[in-house]
Amino acid sequence: MxxxxxxxxxxxxxxxxxxRADVATTLFFFVIVASLFPLGxxxxxxxxxxxxxxxxxxxxxxxxxxxxxRLFDADxxxxxxxxxMLAPEPLALVxxxxxxxxxxxxxxxxxxxxxxxxxxFDLPAGSLGTLLLALLLGTPLLSLxxxxxxxxxxxxxxxxxxxxxxxxxxxxxxLIFGAGAVDASATGMDASGHLSILGALLLLGMVLAPWATxxxxxxxxx
Amino acid sequence: MKLNWFKYASPATFYPLAGKLxxxxxxxxxxxxxxxxxxxxxxxxxxxxxxxxxxxxxxxVPAAWMSxxxxxxxxxxxxxxxxxxxxxxxxxxNALAPTGALFxxxxxxxxxxxxxxxxxxxxxxxxxxTSELILLFLYLGFLxxxxxxxxxxxxxxxxxxxxxxxxxxxxxIYFSVKWWNTLHQGASVSMTMAPKMAATMLLGMLVMALACxxxxxxxxxxxVRCIILEREQQAEWLAKLTQEPA
Numbered sequence: 001m002x003x004x005x006x007x008x009x010x011x012x013x014x015x016x017x018x019x020r021a022d023v024a025t026t027l028f029f030f031v032i033v034a035s036l037f038p039l040g041x042x043x044x045x046x047x048x049x050x051x052x053x054x055x056x057x058x059x060x061x062x063x064x065x066x067x068x069x070r071l072f073d074a075d076x077x078x079x080x081x082x083x084x085m086l087a088p089e090p091l092a093l094v095x096x097x098x099x100x101x102x103x104x105x106x107x108x109x110x111x112x113x114x115x116x117x118x119x120x121f122d123l124p125a126g127s128l129g130t131l132l133l134a135l136l137l138g139t140p141l142l143s144l145x146x147x148x149x150x151x152x153x154x155x156x157x158x159x160x161x162x163x164x165x166x167x168x169x170x171x172x173x174x175l176i177f178g179a180g181a182v183d184a185s186a187t188g189m190d191a192s193g194h195l196s197i198l199g200a201l202l203l204l205g206m207v208l209a210p211w212a213t214x215x216x217x218x219x220x221x222x
Numbered sequence: 223m224k225l226n227w228f229k230y231a232s233p234a235t236f237y238p239l240a241g242k243l244x245x246x247x248x249x250x251x252x253x254x255x256x257x258x259x260x261x262x263x264x265x266x267x268x269x270x271x272x273x274x275x276x277x278x279x280x281x282x283v284p285a286a287w288m289s290x291x292x293x294x295x296x297x298x299x300x301x302x303x304x305x306x307x308x309x310x311x312x313x314x315x316n317a318l319a320p321t322g323a324l325f326x327x328x329x330x331x332x333x334x335x336x337x338x339x340x341x342x343x344x345x346x347x348x349x350x351x352t353s354e355l356i357l358l359f360l361y362l363g364f365l366x367x368x369x370x371x372x373x374x375x376x377x378x379x380x381x382x383x384x385x386x387x388x389x390x391x392x393x394x395i396y397f398s399v400k401w402w403n404t405l406h407q408g409a410s411v412s413m414t415m416a417p418k419m420a421a422t423m424l425l426g427m428l429v430m431a432l433a434c435x436x437x438x439x440x441x442x443x444x445x446v447r448c449i450i451l452e453r454e455q456q457a458e459w460l461a462k463l464t465q466e467p468a
Contacts, residue, residue, distance in 0.1 A: 148387055152380045156370050165366050166384060169359040170391050173398035180402060201394070212387055219379040 004089045008097030009104070015074075016105045022070060026106045027113060030063040032214035034117045047120050051152060052121035053131070060110050060135065060178075061171050064142040067106040068167070069160050072217070079159040081154070082221060091214035095151075099143050099210065107139035123186060130185035132193075137198040138178040144202075144209035145170050173201060179191035231308050234451045240443040247440035254433035261426035277338040278332050279423075284431035286329040286350075288438060291359060292322035296364075298390040300382030305341040310446075312378035313453070315385065316368060317445035321438050323361035329354055351398040356395055360388045366419075374453060 016023055031222035037055045038048055073080035084094050114135055115128045123131065149167035153159035230236045261282035296318040303311035333351060334344045345351065364381050371377035454460050 046272040148383075148421070151385060152367060153370070158370060162366055162370050165359070169356045169363065169395070170387070172356055173391075173394050176398045176402040186321075212383065216380065216383050219376060219383060222376070 001089065001093060004087075005093060005097045007092055008084075009101045012098055012101030013104055016070075016101070022067075023105050023109065023175040026063050026067045027109045029066055030059050030110050031117060033059040033062060035120070038120070048121045049123060049186070052118060052123045053179040053186065054183070056114055056131065057138075057175050057179040060114065060139065061103060061142065061168070061175060063110060064106060064139060065146060065164055065167055065171075066198075067102070068146045068150040068163055070106075071102050071147055072154045073150075073159070075220075076154045081217070085217065085221060091217060092210040093206070095147060095210040095213045095217070099140075099147050099213075102147070103140045103143040107143055111135040111139055123182075126181055127185035127191075130191045131182045133195060134178045134181040134191075134198060137195060137202050138174050141174050141198070141202045141205045142171060144205040146176070147213040148209055148216055151213045151220060154217065156220075162180065174198070177201070230434055231306075231310055232260045233310055233313070233454055234457070236310055237447060237450050237460075237463070240447050244440055244443050244447075247328040247436050251433050251436035251440055254328065254429055254436060257446035258426055258433050261422065261429055266426050272340055278336040280426050280430045282329060282332040282336055283427055284434040285332065286354065287326045288434045289322055289326035289329050292318050292325065292438060293357060293361070293385075294389065296322060300385040303378060304382050304386075308320070309453075310431050310450075311376045312382060313446050314442065314451045315382060316378070317449055318438075319361060319368075320445065321441050323358065323365065325360055325434070325438070326354060326358040327342065330358065331456045349396070349402075353392075353396045356399070357392070360392075365386070436461065 025071065031055045034055055041047060041051065072081060073085070084093055087094070112130060115132055116129055118131055146163075146167050149163045149170075152166065153163050156162060177194045181191040182200065183190040184194060230239055258280065262277055266277070266280075296315050299311045299315040299318065302308065303315060330351070333354070335348055337346065338344050364385055367384055368377045368381040372382060451460070
């Protein structure tokens with residue numbers, strides 16, 4: 001089982017590395033969206049500092065959603081998704097592998113670059129660690145939840161726009177606690193409560209989301 | 223005699239039954255609405271704090287109740303459709319969704335109209351308002367997903383799964399919004415109403431809620447009949463039914 005998981009992750013990461021531009025697009029989208037906000041609301045440092053957690057998280061949310069199309073669509077188009085579903089391994093395992101790969105490709109780079117962007121917003125250095133930790137807990141959850149939406153819309157016309165409608169309302173708790181953690185630490189409060197809830201949600205998502213995604217894939221490809 | 227629980231699970235038997243039931247539900251909806259409106263406009267006393275504007279509660283609260291309740295019922299039908307693979311269950315889920323979305327919208331809209339005179343703002347980011355708004359998004363997602371998939375069987379099953387995922391998420395969303403709200407702003411706006419509500423006010427609200435129930439059932443039945451007609455075009459029983467002189 002673990003070996004299969006490893007193979008799927010390695011395959012997806014390899015495929016993504018063959019087309020590095022796609023990976024970079026998500027990352028630059030994140031950077032650009034985050035940089036647009038100061039242009040819109042003005043360069044007042046106090047305002048920006050207060051808005052930074054929310055802006056970074058919303059940008060991360062959108063960037064993660066933007067890359068959901070790559071989760072299953074290419075495999076569906078060339079038929080390898082059906083082959084994966086025929087494999088004797090449980091489909092949920094395949095889903096976990098693909099979600100892990102998706103996070104490595106689109107989530108992890110965001111987590112790593114976010115502290116740099118946060119400096120643009122003059123976020124206090126002390127809360128950069130919290131930002132990193134919150135994103136580390138939250139972005140895998142975004143990939144997990146997003147996988148359900150992506151699986152439901154595999155091969156549907158206009159799937160890209162549709163998936164945002166399905167997935168964004170479900171992202172709300174992640175946004176609240178993710179941004180809340182950074183906000184709390186920036187204002188000198190304890191962020192551990194938010195981080196614990198984020199962790200709990202991640203565990204819940206890890207148990208339930210692959211299963212729901214597998215069911216959605218079966219519906220979409222029956 | 224053994225009771226056949228699944229007799230009306232078939233569109234062929236349900237279609238005439240729904241046709242017989244609709245007038246009853248529609249009539250009771252109309253009657254209860256009239257009674258509820260009378261109670262709420264002429265019997266219920268004027269609120270000493272909010273004056274007459276509080277009367278919007280008689281549509282606002284029932285609509286908010288219905289919006290949440292219909293989502294749960296819809297998810298229940300969706301689950302039944304996934305589990306038993308019955309066509310009618312998915313049709314019911316689809317028939318309920320627009321009514322649920324409508325009530326969610328009414329609750330939000332009347333809430334805004336009520337908020338302006340009482341709080342001085344059309345919208346506050348209160349936990350209940352925010353989660354109601356997200357509920358509307360969930361309804362819209364359900365409808366959009368169903369509309370986007372051409373194959374009805376796949377559309378039914380996909381949107382059913384989405385409804386179930388939504389139902390699992392509604393409590394999480396509600397509590398997260400609630401905590402978010404208490405963290406961000408103090409209780410500057412109290413949503414709780416006057417502690418004691420006059421009995422006639424409560425009565426008016428309950429009658430209006432019942433009227434909304436009846437309306438929802440009638441509307442869902444009308445809509446499910448349309449869906450049956452649409453999907454069972456080729457069915458023999460339908461051809462027989464339509465050929466018969468009415």
